[in-house]
Amino acid sequence: MRPLLALLVLLALPARAEEMVRIAVATGLSRVEISGEGLTAEPLREGAAPQPVKDGRARVALEKGELRLDRAPLAAPGVRFRAAGPLRVGEASVEAEVEVRRGAAGLEVIHDLPMERYVAAVLAGEMPLSFPPAALEAQAVAARTYAVGKKIEAEQAGRLWHLGASVLDQVYKGGPLDPRALRAAQATAGEVLAKDHLPVEAYFHSTCGGRTERGQDALGRDLPYLRSVECGRCKEAPKARWTARFDAAELGRAAGLGRPATEARITARTASGRAARVEVSAGSRRVALAAVALRQRLGYERLPSLWFEVERDGRAFRFDGKGSGHGAGMCQWGAAGMAREGAGYRDILAWYYPGTELLRMY
Incomplete structure (x- = not known):
């Protein structure tokens, strides 16, 4: 459009x-x-x-x-x-x-x-409601921005509905609304992040680990407002630091070797320090694959992010990492940290989505 x-x-x-x-x-x-x-x-x-x-x-x-x-x-x-x-x-x-x-x-x-009740319901499923109000308000704007963009697309295409209710769009479960989520939606009612008068792709994730990731490296979305920015405010997050172990047979299967892995190493990293490519060996056989593909095969929950080191640990491989999620856009735990320091939701959005503007669309 x-x-x-x-x-x-x-x-x-x-x-x-x-x-x-x-x-x-x-x-x-x-x-x-x-x-x-x-x-x-x-x-x-x-x-x-x-x-x-x-x-x-x-x-x-x-x-x-x-x-x-x-x-x-x-x-x-x-x-x-x-x-x-x-x-x-x-x-x-x-x-x-x-x-x-x-x-x-x-x-x-x-x-x-009503849009604001939808935003409140999505917010309750996407962010801990114990977070400060400014963080909840920033998340409400991100959820609304996505919904408004999808609504415009659907109406232009003549579709009878705007969004699905699953993770393919935004998870919507209905049910009673938490007052904290409803207050955040109402406090930002009608506000959308935009670039050149279009709703932006307001991606977010749980914990960046210290610095967010470029949209191109995380999601293949080379967008000017999905830049890598310093965070440093998500140190209290449950997945700020983590360790994951996978036995050699499972890692070998995930890499497509069909036999237990004997070695694994990172061969390329993104500018932020996250793994971009990983090489896995089983004896003389060797496979190089995108780190994002390896994470998908091992499981997003089990390998929380791509910011990791990997080494052999007996009959298994130990991944020591930080952060949780793809790393692009707003760091939710970082947003909570900014809010605790006194930042408002506009400040949070401007930090994690540089170059965007906040518009009241209705």
Whole structure:
């Protein structure tokens, strides 16, 4: 999208009383059950009106290409459900309303809710709520920036929903909102990080270990605001320093050698000091691979970051490292450290995303 066109789209947002976002909480289903106190169902067709649902429980199914509501054919592309309280969608709980529609791969369950409540729910899953308010507010802006960018993309593409609910977008679980997360969302309501009038790619991670990573090295995203910056404020993080051990057989399998490893060494590092390439040997056989690929194969949780040293330790290999996550963008524990030193959320965002501007989009 051209910057001017994006700006016009964003400037159109204030015309709405409350900015909404549509989350696909489930896709590709053949059937789904919706329940809630005072549940009503409204077919998505002109002239339809909400009707009470018996016992507060409804079942929508796609059978032989036909959409059915409680076994009766539904002459509409979908149905909207509302309740007096929380709605149960399978095992999940959501607020406000949901639509169940026929999608390309089955039923799509779309949750329509105010943007700030979505941001608060995402925030609660992405950052410890015990962090200082300024850190929570910085995280709220990052989450909103991602959501607004995806919403613009979806509306330009004519898609009926804006984001998914999994780690492929931002994890959204619904449920009751923590007051701390809601305060952070409301304190920054409508604010988005932008570059040239476009929402930026506001990546973040748990702990940088002392210095963040360039976007190009961490994620293959060569963006001017994803520069490597000094942090030094995440020393109290649980993964500020860590040690991981892998037996020789597992390391050999992860490297694709098919036999136990006998040697491992780092052959290239990024400018920040993180491993870029690793060479693993099994006797005379030797494999060189990208460090990011090795981390993926060994497991992101088990090998917390790429900032490590590796050496043989008996029948295993010991990785001594620091930091947790890909390292690009905002260091969450560093943001908390800045907040404890008196920095506001604007200061935090400016430090970790240099060259961006904070705009109120709605």
